[in-house]
Amino acid sequence: xxxxxxxxxxxxxxxxxxxxxxxxxxxxxxxxxxxxxxxxxxxxxxxxxxxxxxxxxxxxxxxxxxxxxxxxxxxxxxxxxxxxxxxxxxxxxxxxxxxxxxxxxxxxxxxxxxxxxxxxxxxxxxxxxxxxxxxxxxxxxxxxxxxxxxxxxxxxxxxxxxxxxxxxxxxxxxxxxxxxxxxxxxxxxxxxxxxxxxxxxxxxxxxxxxxxxxxxxxxxxxxxxxxxxxxxxxxxxxxxxxxxxxxxxxxxxxxxxxxxxxxxxxxxxxxxxxxxxxxxxx
Numbered sequence: 690x691x692x693x694x695x696x697x698x699x700x701x702x703x704x705x706x707x708x709x710x711x712x713x714x715x716x717x718x719x720x721x722x723x724x725x726x727x728x729x730x731x732x733x734x735x736x737x738x739x740x741x742x743x744x745x746x747x748x749x750x751x752x753x754x755x756x757x758x759x760x761x762x763x764x765x766x767x768x769x770x771x772x773x774x775x776x777x778x779x780x781x782x783x784x785x786x787x788x789x790x791x792x793x794x795x796x797x798x799x800x801x802x803x804x805x806x807x808x809x810x811x812x813x814x815x816x817x818x819x820x821x822x823x824x825x826x827x828x829x830x831x832x833x834x835x836x837x838x839x840x841x842x843x844x845x846x847x848x849x850x851x852x853x854x855x856x857x858x859x860x861x862x863x864x865x866x867x868x869x870x871x872x873x874x875x876x877x878x879x880x881x882x883x884x885x886x887x888x889x890x891x892x893x894x895x896x897x898x899x900x901x902x903x904x905x906x907x908x909x910x911x912x913x914x915x916x917x918x919x920x921x922x923x924x925x926x927x928x929x930x931x932x933x934x935x936x937x938x939x940x941x942x943x944x945x946x947x948x949x950x951x952x953x954x955x956x957x958x959x960x961x962x963x964x965x966x967x968x969x970x971x
Contacts, residue, residue, distance in 0.1 A: 743791060744798050747784035748805050751777045755809025758873075762817035770817045771877035775945070777809035778866045803845050810869035811841030815897065821876055822893050833898050837872070840901035841865050847905070860910040863903035863953060867910070871900050871953050874946035881942075900953065908956040 754777035761770035784802060788794045815834040823830030844865050851861065875896045879889055937944045 744784045744788035744793055745801060747780050747787055748798065748802050751780035751784065751809055752805040754780060755805065755813045758809070758813040759816055762813070762820045765820070767817060767821050767876050767880045770813070771873040771880075771942070774809065774813055774817070774869050774873040777813075778870055781806060781809065781866055799849070803849055806845055806865055807842060810865040811838050811845070814869040814872040814900075815841075817876055818872055818893055818897050821880065822890055823897065826890055826894060829894065833894055833901075837868075837897050837901035840904045841868070844868075844904035857914045858912055860912050862906050862908065863900065863910055863956060864912075865904060867949055867952055868900040868904050870945065871949045872897055874942060874949055877942040878946045903953065903956065906956075908960050910952070910956045 754773045758770040758773035758777070761767070761773060781802070784798070788798055815837040818837075819830060819834040823834055844862055847862070875893060879893070882889065933944075937948075
């Protein structure tokens with residue numbers, strides 16, 4: 690069978706078809722990510738595109754805190770860097786809740802939040818830990834720091850594709866904000882000690898590596914999303930919460946390290962307990 694030669698008209702037709710396909714993809718992306726509002730101006734309906742300001746303002750603030758942590762770490766102010774990561778964590782927890790409360794969820798906001806998390810909970814903790822102590826270990830130090838960054842990226846990508854398909858009661862793998870908090874609290878606490886000691890270097894190497902690997906593991910972590918804050922609770926629960934805030938205010942770095950350290954360990958501990966229960970009795 691003979692093939693028709695490619696003529697200029699044929700090439701133009703293919704280019705136009707390809708251009709239309711690209712435009713369809715672009716318009717579909719815009720419809721998915723942007724908010725379209727209809728307004729009446731001079732008696733005519735006008736369609737306006739935009740994004741929701743309030744939740745994305747919280748996301749931008751979290752991104753700013755993560756970037757500030759990077760700058761503070763480079764400048765050697767490791768306490769400020771650790772605090773900035775915790776501030777980013779608080780702001781990151783607020784943007785989604787604000788979006789749900791105000792009914793301003795959007796695909797754009799979800800993607801923007803993920804990119805912000807990559808900076809605040811992926812790059813920032815690894816860079817702060819590296820500039821503080823891991824750089825003294827040489828090649829092993831930066832390899833472990835990169836391992837953490839890569840695992841954070843993989844964790845966020847997996848979370849994005851699993852939205853709506855997993856049990857909301859559990860996270861699969863250590864959440865990136867909790868991993869970042871564990872690393873940041875370690876830097877914040879141990880920064881007041883002799884960082885030149887070999888023991889601290891090996892300890893931080895283990896902390897960063899473990900946090901990274903646990904993010905991409907299949908170990909389940911409780912999400913606490915099933916807690917109903919509208920239901921009444923015993924008075925002792927309120928007393929425990931107040932006591933917790935008091936203890937954190939007295940010694941924030943140590944208490945936050947203990948809190949998030951316990952959460953990091955809770956995943957493997959519960960997994961071992963489930964295995965022991967499932968094992969047949971001898």
